[in-house]
Amino acid sequence: MEMFNNDGHLTEQALQSLNTGHLDELCRLEAAEHLSFCDECLLRYTAILEQGELITAPDTLKPKTLAELRRRSLRLFSNRYATAIAAAGLALVLWSGGVFGALIPDKTQPPPTPPSQQEQEPLFAEADKLVKTMNDHLNELLKLAHKTEQDNGNNQNNIYNRE
């Protein structure tokens, strides 16, 4: 059987054989490669599919796909916002510690005297509170991500244990 005609397109016989599952592995690969760039053959193949009988997908395809999309969305969300929260927390800690003030010296004023140990303690306590809040938020996000992964893992085990 000829897979391709002289102008490089898939023959009608090749498309019909693909539709009926009568192509070997190399021929299927060649067909897939050609369909990945040839619009004309893609439309012909799509038309053959529409005229024929389609195979019913397993019931699990839709829920698994949607679950995977939710998992990826959550991971993207947690990555993005965890980074933002970490950056904001770090900025607050540095600001509370007076780092930004020290970086921009005021030359008209005499250099400030460093705060005494007693004056620093409330600042450190405040910074500690902010860091703890940030950690709590991060832990919540990680728990949620972990729970979603576990749920998906349980669903997958159930599917592949079926015959």
Added chain:
Amino acid sequence: MYGKEIGQKKRVYNGGDAVSTKEFAQMLEQYQKLVYTVCYQMTGDHFQAQDLAQETFIAAYTHLDSCPTGAEKPWLVRIAANKAKDYLKSAYHRRVLTADDDTALTDSNPLSNAPPTPEDISVSNEQLAQITRLVHTLKEPYALVCTMHFLQDKTIDEISRELNRPYKTVHTQIYRGKILLQKQLKGGG
């Protein structure tokens, strides 16, 4: 209808746009048989077909804004064919091409890359004539690309532009064509 509306509504995962997610779920429901059929026809395996169908829809969701209006079916079929192509290519390479004996790429072989000696040139003329004959016996999609590459000395870029085929596809077809020619040469073809 689907692609443009969904594409305009949202593009990036934000975990919460219920309207687009619902529309996508409807799209999934409507075309899952079509996509699954393509994946099964390409692989012949139900488990693999399910995995590839899932990857197809995930890729479709990511690139919804590129779906042409009114052409969702061929667009999805193409994504499915691409996923199947990647899978089949990997499986084929592992199973067939790594088992091939590549020692045919010797210095006396015109298809090798070593610089020829004067003796090699006189021998290779005869072999070149043989290769020319063999190239003309190749079937498509290898005949044309091998003729242009081995006999007309065209580069992959030039062939890709002339035939309007992707660069990687031309590269793969030349590689497979070369292996077919080497097998025929070894077999005394």
